[in-house]
Amino acid sequence: MLELALDRRLSGFHLRTQLTVGDEIAALYGPSGSGKSLTLLAIAGLIRPTSGTIRINGRTVFDAHAGIDLAPHLRHVGLVFQDYALFPHKTVAGNLSFGLARGTPKNKAIDRVGEMLHLLRLESFAQHYPHQLSGGQRQRVALGRALIGHPEILLLDEPFSALDPAVRETLRRELLQMLADFKGTILLVTHDLQEAYLMASTIAILDGGTVLQKGSREEVLHQPRTRRVAEHTAAKNILRGIACHGQEGDWDIVWRGHHLRIDVGGQMAPGEVECCIRPEDVRLVWPDRAEQRVNLLRGRIVHEIGRGLDYLLFVSLSDGDDRGKYDLEIQVRSRLHHLMMLHVGKEVWLSLPPDRLHLLQPDE
């Protein structure tokens, strides 16, 4: 388990990461410059926060107030850098043994390097140098160097960013397989939402040095707390409207003259609100079945992007001829696009399922 409450001011940037992560893979997801790498460096003991605490499995490795600041090698943290940071003049075996604690007896070191080479399937590469390895093999060596000292937590800083998409997919799978036996916390830094979703069970969204939301990957994706989180998680359709009581004691949001029913499942006050719906949650409705649907809207496709397996449709609800403007972004499978014979200019019926409309809290 990892518990963080960090504060560090730099010129023009204020890092204030508050985060607790259990023994699982958690993604620290955020745009460039949001403070992801600084957070990892602080956990590893490579930069010193001005104030705050860092606990690893209940053990305090940093506490500014109490004057505790354990050296990196005493924290039991494995760190895999973005560019792997292998020593070019050391062999694979040499790079791996660098991860062992100083003073490890020679026969123990040889055994442990052997075990690691086996786990990484690099036995026949022990005497190779980094420049003689593929990107994937280099990544494995970097991971092995981080794991060889039996760390309690593992920090991975954008481990796939340097790779092309095809290799990236294979290596994500490989990495998950290799980490299956790791029992502690794994914190993966990424600025790729899909990668965060694929690799991690929990996602923490970092922006401007602060964690905006942390939750299960489903929660973060489908129940963003605020507009800022919704923007980071590509919710796309953020609707600003007026909340009022609906006809059956439920809640409606009046948006662009339409009464949209929303399942709020909690307290809500009348007045101006924002809600969101993801592009894949907007339903396209066959015209002959339109009347049976709730939250039905009529619109016109003003733009579309074919992406192979699916299409992004941009739909305007107004009858005007302003082609650049759209009100909703919708994601549909190519098969449905074909079946419904969709094209730019076509009129479509849409439904916004009440349980997919999600109310946003005001940004702090």
Ligand SMILES: Nc1ncnc2c1ncn2[C@@H]1O[C@H](COP(=O)(O)OP(=O)(O)OP(=O)(O)O)[C@@H](O)[C@H]1O
């Ligand atoms: N030594 C430093 N001195 C001053 N500012 C710094 C220092 N290191 C980082 N920063 C600033 O802190 C902010 C966060 O940097 P950080 O490297 O943690 O971002 P990141 O989220 O990891 O970004 P990326 O995804 O691009 O790697 C940035 O605005 C950066 O310019």
